Amino acid sequence: MRTTVLVIGGGATGVGVARDLALRGVDVTLVERGALAGGTTGRSHGVLHSGARYAEADPDDAAACLAENRVLREVASGCLRETGGYFLQLDGDDPDYFERKRAACADLGMETTTLDGDAFRARVPEASPAVERALAVPDAVVSPSRLVVANALDAREAGATIHTHAPVESMRVADGRVRAVAVGGTVGTTVEADAVVNAAGPWAERCAALAGVSVPMRPTRGAMVAVENPGVDAVLNRCRPPADGDIVVPTPEAAVLGTTSVAVDDPDDFERSDAAVDRIVDECAAMCPAVAGMPTVRTYWGVRPLYAPDESGRDGRAISRGFALLDHEAEGAAGLVTVVGGKLTTYRRMAEATADLLCDRLAVDAPCRTAERPLPGSDDPERLDTALDAFDVDAPAG
Template sequence: MRTTVLVIGGGATGVGVARDLALRGVDVTLVERGALAAGTTGRSHGVLHSGARYADADPDDAAACLAENRILRDVASACIRETGGYFLELDDDDPAYFEAKRAACADLGMAIETLDGDTLRDRVPEASPVVERALAVPDAVISPSRLVVANAVAAREAGATINTSAPVESIHVVDGRVRRVEVGGALDASVAADVVVNATGPWAERCAALADVSVPMRPTRGVMVAVENPGVDVVLNRCRPPADGDIVVPHPDEAVLGTTSVVVDDPDDFERSGTEVTRTVRECAAMAPAVADAPTTRTYWGVRPLYAPDEDDRNGRAISRDFALLDHADDGAAGFVTVVGGKLTTYRKMAEATADLVCERLGVSATSETAERPLPGSDDPTHLDELVAEFGVDAPAG
């Protein structure tokens, strides 16, 4: 079979690329080895970041988050719950860090509000009695399963072909250009393509190796512990440098506590440490004590798709997670493109940048429409949930 662009990977970025290209009139096929959202996307904590988390460490990345936060509220309303969020300064946290965070958010033009501990507890009774101050920010909660399916449906409606249970087995590069990809599983076909997009997240290094190019990754695991929600209805962030157990995310019946960051060698096969689970619950309970005694409903692990050269520049665990877009023409694989890194909040921007590069290589002049065009389901969330079931989405994050 033949397609103009083959996208490998059915997470938010992959389906976002497929949708963006299809809306520009490009013939595009997507293949995913398992179910949609089965990787990093479906195993996040489900926060639509305001950018406050990154404001003091990386204002450019924070500005991108804030812009995408606003766009997604317009175009993906059925995927978002307007919870709001707070950054909490506890009695043993550094007040200077809080002040730096507040100033950085203000510099971005973010809508913020500073509350003393008593006012915060009036609004959020579950908050700890040792909270000294809180910074209100426009965080929200997003449903990864709805988001991915809405993009997949939109891509399909625009002419794209979406294939799940279709693992890539080999990539053939001839005379310095990608020529075809062998896909097994339900598709079981040799796919000829002008451009191949590697949007496989933490598996990007393995996928790139099939084309004999190097994409050094440093995937890290993080645990999410879902407990019966004791009443938390806003996103709670610890206002301190990045550390384990610094976020509590409200979902309809659960509160998701996260997370940790440990480098893994294999994104498919890694240790799941009980110590990390215990530490995450303990640290999150410092913000909302009731979560410590709430029954655990499930525990799941995500693997972040971190690009190793960027991580080297950040010198270890860092609070900012930007993305990298790699054109492998100079590596002897023209027509092969990799997008890695980033976060769920900026998936649309990542997809647009990738589609821009692909269209430049193809000589397509059409521009992106995804910042203005609403995703399917905005007027009928129930139908969107039916489509989630139809696609068999694998997303414990909701």
């Protein structure tokens, strides 16, 4: 099999890369070892971040989130719910941290509103009496499954080929260049490509190793607990340094409570403890007491693809959520690029940067169109739900 670009990984970033390249007229094939969104994308908490979560600790990443939040509101409306979000200062929380958060958001040019506890509870009656004040921010909720399917639909309509249940088995490197990739499963053949994109998320380190190059990762696991929604209709964030159980995300079916952050050695094999789940529920109940008494709808675990070349000894929460784009030519694997890190909110920006690099290498003179071109389903979200089975999507996040 022959293609110009082979993309490895069917999460939001990989499918986003395939779409971007196809819209520029590049012949692109995507392979995914399981179902689309079957890794980090489909096991996220589904927040379209405003950037407020990272504003004081990582303003560059926060600015990227805010910019992409605004873009996706325009081009991916069929995948979003305009819930808004709040950062909550509870009795005993550091008021100075709240002020730093508010000031950092203002520095980004983000519109915010500060509410006292009573005014906030008038908007969100389920909130705890312990909420002293709240910072309203432009968070939203995104459906990972719809987002991936929308990108896949547009990619396919632009000429991309997408294969699920097609694991990469090996790479052939000769004369300092990746020449071919052996793909099993539904493909069952060797794929020759001018360029290969490693968008394998927390498995990116393993994928790169097939070509003899290094991508130092520090993946962390996080648990999400979906309970019957007691009536929450906005994203609730605890206004404190990121910790376990500090976010509640409303979906049409449930309220998703998250999350934890524990480093793992193997993104396929890690501990899933009941204690972590109980801790999340207890902590989120501090913001919204009713969630503690609601039946559990489902529990799922995701693994964050954190790129950490110099961070091996640090807490995973301290590692930047920004993304890295790595060209492996200097390591003797020309034609291979890795895109890793980031988050669901910035997937389009990650895909654009990757496609820009590849088009430069391939002498393709075509601009990115994804910041202005609406995704399929923007005016008909049910079209995306109909397409889920056709594309084989695995996204417990919704």
